[in-house]
Amino acid sequence: MKLSCPDRVGIVAAVSGFLAEHKGWIVESQNHADPESKRFFMRQEILAESLRFDAEELRKRFESIASEFAMDFAVSDTAVLKKVLILVSKQAHCLDDLLYRLRSGEMEFNLQAVVSNHEDSRRFVEWHGVPYHHVPIETGNREGGFREMDKLFERYLPDVVVFARFMQILPAWMCEKYPRQMINIHHSFLPSFVGARPYHQAYERGVKYVGATCHYVTSRLDEGPIIEQDAFRTNHAHTVEELIRIGRDIEKAVLARGLRYHLEDRVLMNGIKTVVFA
Numbered sequence: 001m002k003l004s005c006p007d008r009v010g011i012v013a014a015v016s017g018f019l020a021e022h023k024g025w026i027v028e029s030q031n032h033a034d035p036e037s038k039r040f041f042m043r044q045e046i047l048a049e050s051l052r053f054d055a056e057e058l059r060k061r062f063e064s065i066a067s068e069f070a071m072d073f074a075v076s077d078t079a080v081l082k083k084v085l086i087l088v089s090k091q092a093h094c095l096d097d098l099l100y101r102l103r104s105g106e107m108e109f110n111l112q113a114v115v116s117n118h119e120d121s122r123r124f125v126e127w128h129g130v131p132y133h134h135v136p137i138e139t140g141n142r143e144g145g146f147r148e149m150d151k152l153f154e155r156y157l158p159d160v161v162v163f164a165r166f167m168q169i170l171p172a173w174m175c176e177k178y179p180r181q182m183i184n185i186h187h188s189f190l191p192s193f194v195g196a197r198p199y200h201q202a203y204e205r206g207v208k209y210v211g212a213t214c215h216y217v218t219s220r221l222d223e224g225p226i227i228e229q230d231a232f233r234t235n236h237a238h239t240v241e242e243l244i245r246i247g248r249d250i251e252k253a254v255l256a257r258g259l260r261y262h263l264e265d266r267v268l269m270n271g272i273k274t275v276v277f278a
Contacts, residue, residue: 001058002265003066003073004275007033007040014065015042022061025050030277034270041268043277048079074265081110082263085158087149087166088116094164094185095121097252098259099128107256109263112156115149117168137168146171153178160262163217164255172219180269182217183227183262185255187247200240210234210243212251214258225274227267228258 005011012031019026028045051058055077066073088095095114101107113131114121125132133152137145153161163184175182188198188211211231218224230250234243261267261276268275 001046001062001073001075002041002043002268002277003071004039004041004268004270005066005069005071007038008069011040011042011069014069015044018062018065019044019046022052022058023050032275032277034275037270039270041270041275041277043266043268048077076265078264081108082159083112083156084109084160084162084259084263085112085153085156086114086162086164088114088121088164089167090118090120091165091167091248092121092124093248094252094255096124097256098162098164099125099130101256103128107260107263109259112158113152115152116166117145143171146174150174150177160259162255162259165251169221170217175217175219179218180216180225183255183258184215184217184222184224185251185258186213186215186222187251188213188222206236208234210247212247212254214254225269225272227261227274227276228254230254 003015016026016029018024025047026044027047029043031040031042033040046058048055053061055075059075062073062075065071086095086098098107102109102111111130113133114125115133115135116122117135117137119134122132122134135145135149135152159181161178161182163182165185165187170182186198188201209231211229213222213226214228215222215226216224230253232246232250234246238246257278261278266277268277
């Protein structure tokens with residue numbers, strides 16, 4: 001269960017008291033009070049076997065407390081795997097990494113399909129028994145391509161769409177239709193070097209740190225709320241090619257961590273920022 005509300009005295013006592021009343025065994029508890037927004041954030045992980053009812057009933061019984069404290073809250077059952085749709089273009093290192101983590105059991109999610117504007121990854125994806133959809137995004141008919149892609153979204157109804165180096169800019173209507181449901185990996189330490197060829201931009205500027213950013217997709221290019229970041233130190237001897245090679249390793253790790261946080265309901269919104277209970 002995760003929640004946020006205006007900060008005030010008694011929130012922790014009310015939530016913990018409610019769970020204790022119903023014999024709920026708390027196995028992980030995290031909270032944060034933001035002094036600027038004056039909002040309180042909490043995530044509680046409860047042992048399902050300790051409750052006499054399911055997640056839906058927990059949600060209903062908690063509504064009275066949520067109403068009293070003006071809470072935004074969500075309850076999820078970890079036994080129900082979240083549905084994931086992956087988008088990819090030609091560079092497949094992030095896709096390959098997620099497929100490995102899924103295949104090895106390192107991450108658990110229900111991969112519905114992979115969608116791409118190229119055919120390059122079809123054989124590898126289908127080897128995993130995962131449906132692969134090729135949707136061309138043509139220069140003269142970009143809108144048509146995105147409308148076809150949206151039909152797949154409506155068909156699979158994913159809980160989250162992962163941009164595993166999907167190198168296309170979505171139209172605003174699509175971003176607004178799926179708020180906080182689309183996660184992107186950007187090959188730069190945002191907010192620096194937005195858009196295309198960030199490693200080249202970093203090389204030209206001679207920066208000493210280059211990294212990757214996992215963030216939610218919004219209609220403002222590469223400005224969505226940041227979930228996770230990492231960086232590596234560079235110097236004058238690194239070539240652009242070396243920056244790209246090293247950067248790919250960071251991109252894979254950052255996307256995997258960001259997706260894990262989202263799947264485990266560890267991300268809460270605080271305005272245009274996030275609170276991540278990692």
